Structures are given as structure tokens and as C-alpha cells.
Amino acid sequence: MTEDKQRRVAAACARQWGLITSAQIEMLGLNRQDTKRMREAGLLITLQRGLYRHHSVTETVPTVLSDARCAWLLTRPAMWGEDRLALPAPDAVLTATTALTLHGITPDAGVVVPEIAMNTQRSYRSTARILAPPDRLDWAQAQVIDGLPIARPIPALAAVIAAASADHRNPRSAELTSFVAAAVARICDDAADRPEGDAVIGQVAGVVGRRSTQVVDVAQMLATLCREAGVSEDILAQTVLVGRWNLAVPVDRTRQAVAAVLAAAFTAPSVSLPVVLADLFSVDPHQLGQVWRCAHRGCPDRATGSGYCSRHRVLEVRDRTTRPVADGDEIARSGFGIYGRLDDDGHTVLCHECGRRLRHINARHLAGHDMTAAEYRVAHGISPRVGLISGDSHRRRAQNSFDQGRPDLLRHLRPTAAQRRPPPD
Ligand SMILES: [Zn+2]
Ligand SMILES: [Zn+2]
Known part of the structure; x- marks a missing residue:
């Protein structure tokens, strides 16, 4: 065991937050005996199977960040971290709640299992939770912070929702809804003063409105955000919480409604939030809210689940077919x-x-x-x-x-019970 070998290990650890995997130690030309001797000499401390910390590291209490670093190194133990960052596309990225915590968007939840998005399921032995990303990973979706690739806040929020909808044990939990509401509020708040604020709100609405209706109660989520913006319970009960619109309207309608509420709540509003809410969600037949209305231009009728009234539904299917x-x-x-x-x-x-x-x-x-x-x-x-x-x-x-008047026509086609009765002899 030469001092040179120990120096090589120390230098490698210094470039990886003081951490090194057993595969990396082998790559430095040390054998198992060398590693064992370094462990016994107290130069390397075992953190998990196949992962060591150099004795020179002073911070030893595990945090979300240190757990995340360990888990990330173990997703590809036989490659140096810096080489992985130079790959054309990331191989593994911290995501979901872990990423939101590392961005400071959600409070440090203490000991949580690090969540990592990976394109492929490699053989993997660490305590991380591996999530399949909805799209292929790319660097535009990630931020490298101190050598660690972390999903940006919006993709991370999307990963939280995707993981929850893949996992059907807990459909539409109130806990997830308030978590998402808090994360949405922070992301929109942070973006509000910046020029890209509107784009951020559009992206957030896209993420929350896409698959989330199955796992996040979008109406409750918006109500939470509006409450924090000072809207009274009375107004909420008459608008966003009325009629379970979030179960009745199509996804793109949900997305538009979420974007409109977020814009009114977080960017300098030209119209007050209660007015926006009434305009979107009112069930007053004379002033029907946008979410309830037929999507056909200018049609005042109430839409069915398709987003169109029954008349325009037929036209819309025909348009698509032709x-x-x-x-x-x-x-x-x-x-x-x-x-x-x-x-x-x-x-x-x-x-x-x-x-x-x-x-x-x-x-x-x-x-x-x-x-x-x-x-x-x-x-x-x-x-x-x-x-x-x-x-x-x-x-x-x-x-x-x-x-000819269609209702009459229909009445002819579907005789009422009275008409169906056989005529008396
Ligand atoms: Zn219509
Ligand atoms: Zn023919």
C-alpha cells in the first residue's frame, strides 16, 4: 500500500464531495486488500455497501443533499461523476420531492428516500427510489448544482405528480393536493417578477392540468391558493368549489382555468381575482362560467364532458374526421x-x-x-x-x-310512457 495510492483516492474524493465508490477505487488501480487496509486505518468510512466517505470530510450528519449525492453516485458506480456530467444526455437526475427540497421550494422533510429519474433500469443497489421520466432526460430539464444534476422545479413537480398517478394506492390525497399547492405557489411567486413569469405559469398549469386530475384535486388546490391571496370562503364556495368542475371538464379546459387563476393570483392582475373566478366557474345560467361553456366559438350553451354542447360535439367529431x-x-x-x-x-x-x-x-x-x-x-x-x-x-x-325544431323531432322518435301504452279496446 503506497502513499501514492492513498493520495490518488484522496484527490478523487475531493472532486466528489469526499465520496467514492468501490468501483471507482478499483479504477484508480487499488485492489480489495488496499481498500480494506484504508478502511481499517480509518481513512475511508463505509456509508453504504460499495460507497465510502473520505475521513477528511467534516460534515457527517446525513442531510437530503448528502443522501442525494450518495444515491446519485451509486446509480453508476463505475464512472466518475464529472464524466457523467459531460455525457450528451444525463443518465440520472435527482427529481420529484428530493429536487424540490434541494431547490428550497418545499421544506426539508428530514430523512426521505432520494428520488432519481433514470432512462434505464440499471442494476442498482441503493436506497433511492428510481422513477421513470415521462420523456427522455435532457440537460435542459436539469440544473447542475455543485456537481449534482437536479431536475428544475417544474419537471420535478411533474415527476411528483407522475409518480403519484403511477402509484394508485392513494388516489387524490388531500396531502398531495396541499403539497402541490405549496410548490405551485412558491414556483409562481419566484417567477412573478421575472420576464418569463407568464411562461412559467403556463408550464405549471400544463403540469398540474395534465394527468393530475386523477391524483390532485385541482379545485381544492386552486381554492388553497386563492385563500392565501385573500379570497373569502363565500366567493370560493360560489366559484372554484362549485359543481365539481374539475371532474366534469376536459383536460385542456382545466389547464386554461388553472393558468387564468395563477396569472390573476401571482402576476400583477388587471382584473381582481374574485372577478376572474366568477368569470371562470360561475354556474349562473345567465352568466355561465367559461369552464362550463361549449368550446365552439360564441356558443352560449353548457358543455357536456366533451367540452362541447351536444350539437357542437357532432360538428367537432366531423371536423376531426374530415x-x-x-x-x-x-x-x-x-x-x-x-x-x-x-x-x-x-x-x-x-x-x-x-x-x-x-x-x-x-x-x-x-x-x-x-x-x-x-x-x-x-x-x-x-x-x-x-x-x-x-x-x-x-x-x-x-x-x-x-x-323543424329538433326537440319535437326527438319527441316523435322516443314515445313517452303514456303514448306507449296500448290503446284501450
Ligand atoms: Zn355549442
Ligand atoms: Zn363504393
């Missing part, structure tokens, strides 16, 4: 057409079976192909909500049915 193929769409051919698409030029539609263009693909035409309309729809992926009919014919028919 939209021309765009770059990047996956094109799966189906007969003469494209699977799931009604090829409509306005006057005629394409028959997937024979390639002819017709104003209306009707039962008689399909009988020639030995098919019913239902079979045709299944074969070519066309929704039952979309008529096999050209745009102008569709408009004409829709207009006719409105002119």
Missing part, C-alpha cells in the same frame, strides 16, 4: 382512402370500398359492396357520429332539422 392529412400524421390506408378519415371535398365524399365520389354513401350503395353502414364504419374507422355524407349535404340536413 380534416385533411397533415405532416406528421400517421397514414394508414384503408381501401381507397385513409383509415379513420372521411375524405370530403365539400360536395362529395370518397367511398373507401370502390374509390367513387358520391354525395352520400348510403345503404343502397353499400349493399353493392355487400356491407351495411355499420360494417363500413368499422372497416374504415369512421365514428358513428359522423354522417357518410358530403359537407354541403350535411349542412343542408342539419339546417333542416333545426328549422
